[in-house]
Amino acid sequence: MSSVVTVEDVSFAYGEKAAVEGISLSIESGDFLGLIGPNGSGKTTLLHLMLGLKRPDSGSVTLFGDPIDEFDDGERIGYVSQRSTDRGSTMPVTVREVVTMGRFAHVGRSPLGTDDHEIVDEALETVEITDLADRRINQLSGGQRQRTFIARALASEADLLALDEPTVGVDAESRERFYGMLDDLNRQGITIILIEHDIDILTKHVDTVACINRELYHHGDTVSFLESEALSKAYGAAHGVIEHDHP
């Protein structure tokens, strides 16, 4: 198995405030990694470092075997951030237009071809939103919107999906369905990195967990994580997150 992302002794600070300190971990092809930690623990920062959105202060990151600065196969990554949906609430853009963006890194300045449109149609079908393709994205429910962004990642034929709290504001039923879909995609060989604040639902789906709070507290399979004390250490004494029931 080859490494999709390797992070070696990476640190990053916002001014004086360290956000990530001395983290090393490696994500193998086909992994479904859950990245967890309390609020402000540096999860999003670490993900940004992995994707090259931020440069580490020290340490090194490689993506698909390339040093992060030299990596230029943008179409291999599908990224859905918390902010992805912001613009959609006001900007007039259809589901099909959003999904078609997944092809942009492939075609560059050339016009989209028939095959590009076919790939978009397939992606829409995979996440079951073909009937919504011509809707404005602000007319969709939270769950439908998230599936649109996954379809965009699929249309880019990404090998790696990076999802930063993709189900904020999505109802429980759509969330279950969404995670079921991620399981399917992972079974097809797509590597997934997922940030999710809900540890219950996360540990049900992912096969590896990286638990961080500025530093790495645990990186291993889900079972060993649940048996370890990483969670209580990372969250401090007042965690209790894992026991509560979800709406």
Add this chain to the structure above:
Amino acid sequence: MSLDTTNVDGTGGPVAGLTSWLGWFRPQRRREWVELGGIVLTALLGVSMVGYILLDWLRFAPEWAVIGPYADLLFSQFIVAGMWMDHYLGTNVFSHPFMWRAIATGVLIGIVAPLVGTYLVHRQMALIGETLAHTAFAGVAVGLLFIALTGWTGSLLFVALIVSALGAIGLQWLTDRTNTYGDVPIAIVLSGSFAVGTLLISWGRDFTSLAIDIEGFLFGSLAIVTAEGARLVAALSVVVVVLVALNYKQLLFITFDEQAARVARLDVDRYNTLLIVMTAVVVVGAMQILGVILVAAMLVVPVATASQVAESFRETLFLSILFGQLSVLGGLAFAISASLPPGGSIVVIAIGFYLLSIAASGRSTAISMH
């Protein structure tokens, strides 16, 4: 709403060929075909206006270039046609070359300002246009002084163009490095460049005879559109349309989801610079007709109108241009017939369209509400 994906089957034939050439435009409903028709008409109008400006230039071509007499002949035919128009309409407008210059400038601005504005508005950069207009005003002041001091015979607008483009890049540099909210550097550059402009003009008055219509640049005027100014607008319109056509997809991706565009390894900073420099260029061109104070309206109001009623981004772009063009044509007609400034007329009509679109759409997703 029906979804028809069968028209991209690539089975040849002129219609399929056209559809394929149109890429992902894929008009499906009557409304979309009507919009496309409007865009084609606007494009034809734009091309003929560029043609007029070109003839106006070529008729003074040096003798060795041969083309001069032919251009002059075509040009006079154009003016003769204008006389007939005046005759039938009972007006005294279309037989005057300077009027055509102003109309051509307006028509072209009515295309490129909403085109660039669509990206600006949805990047929440609407006020950049206003700022760059003020920078362009400082540019006009610099140009006036430069011409007065050196006796240079070049175009005033060209100097304004350079100053405005530099201001655009400077503004982006400041925004990247500033430790405050994004609109603070905008406010500083906006008032700062206007301050520099007023200082330069007052200072220049003391030792040069500045025979320039400052009010014309502030409020816009048909009379300040020179042949050079019109040529500048024609050239920049062609460049801007080509650049947007080439970078449509990238600009859309960055506008919609900048972080994802970065992850997809699009050079976001380069496209940002492209967008802001295009804005500076459009603003300088539009300043002649609309005036420094009103120029931002043309970047924003047609886009706001289109966003009320459009179903997709492509439709927003098309409708912005159509609303922009209708505002310019209506505004010019009103300004000419009532002898009022064109800038105010165009903007008032554009805002009329905006109010109508709000009434028509009944949607609660107005841009201003967020």
